[in-house]
Amino acid sequence: AQSVAQPEDQVNVAEGNPLTVKCTYSVSGNPYLFWYVQYPNRGLQFLLKYITGDNLVKGSYGFEAEFNKSQTSFHLKKPSALVSDSALYFCAVRDGNYGQNFVFGPGTRLSVLP
């Protein structure tokens, strides 16, 4: 069975500082990994994905994520946080071998303080 863990409910960072939102996963086959962001009263917006290839994936709004197979992690990063990055972030996994449904992590609330 697939599962996703986001060990931090809340991450606080000062504007201009680097940010990291953590994600670990478990799948039987090849992991397809995704990050989504949700702003208040809105649906989810796609940030980036890892399917295959380079372990460092670059996405929207200056975000990037690093796939680490040995640690089964896919942490989201940004070199310099903006106040407008404050939102709820979800990591998701899909088993690429079996085409199973998406499984989302519980979400991490990011607060960027001015």
Added chain:
Amino acid sequence: KAGVTQTPRYLIKTRGQQVTLSCSPISGHRSVSWYQQTPGQGLQFLFEYFSETQRNKGNFPGRFSGRQFSNSRSEMNVSTLELGDSALYLCASSPPGLAGGRNNEQFFGPGTRLTVL
């Protein structure tokens, strides 16, 4: 290109009633998935449809059902509503190709907020 649209955006029902939510995917998308989002349970997968066929189903009771039409539009129905069904229901569509395709990603609609009184 228009995004995923969901109607209605807000809905208030009472216990025991039934409700139907609608989702129109991005033009050309053939796969539609539904999710329930609640503060306590987070985002939970309900079901996925591709070419009018249900491909996957989450761990929800039979009161939750769905269908997809030939134009890829999808509806989900919840019968005999319970207080715990109050949630944001999100629909997502995927680009052309098999639902498990290598480039698969999902585009979400704004959701329907259902309140059960």
